[in-house]
Amino acid sequence: MAPVSDWRSSLRAVDRYANIEKLKRAIEAKGLSSTGTAHKAAFAAETDAYNTSESREAYDAACNAITSQEPPTDDSSFLQDPDGPGITIGRFQNCHHIASGLVSEVYKSEAVALKVITETHNVEPHNPGREVKILQQLSHASIIKLSETCRDQDGRLVMVFPFMPLTLAKIISSGPVSPDLTRRCFHDLFSALAYLHGEGIIHRDVKPSNLLLASPNGPAYLSDFGTAWHPTLSTNEPAHHKILEVGTTCYRAPETLFGNRSYGSGIDMWAAGVMLAECVQTPPKAPFESRDTSEDGNQLGLILSIFKTIGTPTKETWPEAVNFSTPPFEWYQEFPGHSWDELLPNADEEAKDLIKKLVRYESGSRLTAIQALEHPYLAAKG
Known part of the structure; x- marks a missing residue:
């Protein structure tokens, strides 16, 4: 197979950083994002160019196009196919690289997406064999x-899926998410989570x-079960001793940050609440800040961001944490935090109420996925 990612290995980190800074200045100059969120938007745009470009020339052109042109006025740019002939993967022709993960690379070939497992050994909690078995058991719209x-x-190993041209992340990186699309996406997300949690599965x-989105208007599909926990298939992770290194950056639930290996489906609900808070901001911005999971200090940075944003927890607000291996109390500094009215001043009142009932320390008091679907914010979805 042709080494399509050779150009990425020769791209220096300093070059990527320079492009991110250039994109940040262009985004600020065009008013596409506030000063505080321009770096995040620039990082997302550069990452998208890095993941979807077939060559260094294409990568440079993609970054230059963003800095030199006005943003598109329609959604057609989301749906364009990559240029070039692509590569062959097994029996699939004309495959174009679209994303990379810790243990896999994803390619598009016509109407399918191919997840190619690049690691020969399992890197727990990533387990492609378990992922396949879980996906084969699932059946939900x-x-x-x-x-x-x-x-x-x-x-x-190659997993074959229907190709979806969009992700909610790409929608977020392009600017404000419409209220109608937000409701549709989260209705679909909570429907998927209600089904999974009913089967005892935690997405993580x-x-x-x-x-994933089939179009700029939806519908949405939950994907990537590479780190999912299954009550019978996760044989090396008993329910009371699960792996803590799950979740991504600012979407990680606080119980996993403080050593609670008995966590449950509440970690998915926390992550969904953080996502919803991000989507109802204008421009979109996650309420918490975190470095990439691989960076030193990422966990402490996220903890501090959570505490500063919604307040340092107490034994009264987080009683379950008394029994954690690393309780969060008697912190060196207590932060009062902010109300969701302060954090999301322009958001829909019902959206804020739903977020408030999801992004809370005590996991047992978070809404379940079924309860979230019944919440007025989503129950009125047309």
């Missing part, structure tokens, strides 16, 4: 369907890039 599995010419990586 709002969960991406595994069409088949096969091996490529190098013997690597709910985030905007894992919510």
Whole structure:
């Protein structure tokens, strides 16, 4: 198989940083994002160019196009196919790289997406074999369907899915998310989570890039079950001793940050609430800040951001944490936090109420997915 990612290995970090800074200045100059969120928007735009470009020239052109042109006035740019002939993966022709993960790379070939497992050994909690078994058991309208599995010419596992041209992350990176689309996306997300949690499954990586969209208007599909926990298939993770290194950046639930290995489906509900808070901001912005999971200090930074945003927890506001291996109390500094009215001053009142009932420390008091679907914010979805 042709080494399509060779150009990425030769791209220096300093070059990527320079492009991010250039994009940040252009975004601020055009008023596409506030000063505080321009860096995040620039980072997302550069990452998208890095993941979707077939060559260094295409990557440079994509970054330059963003800085030199006005933003598109319609959604057609989201749906364009990559240029070039692509590569062959097994029996699939004309495959174009669209994303990379810790243990996999994703390609588009006509109407399908191919998830190619690049690691020969499991990197827990990533377990492709378990992912396949879980996906084969699932059947829900709002969960991406595994069409088949096969091996490529190098013997690597390939999972085949219907191709979806958008993610909620890409929608967020382009600017404000419409109220109608937000409601549709979260109705689909909570429908998927209600089904999963009813089966005893915890997704463990709910985030905007894992919510796929068939079009700029939806419907939405929950994807990427590579780190999902299953009550019988996760044989190396008993229910009371689960892996803590799950979730991504600012969407990680606080119980996993303080050593609660008995966490449950509430971690998915926290992540969904953080996503909703991000979507109802104008421009979109997650309420918490965190470095990438691989960076030093990422966990402490996220903890501080959560505490500063919604307040340092107490034994009264987070009683379950008394029994955690690393209780969060008697912190060196207490932060009063802010109300959701302060944090989301222009958001829909019903949306704020739903967020308030999801993004709370005590996991047992968070709404379940079924309860979220019944909340007035989503119950009125047309």
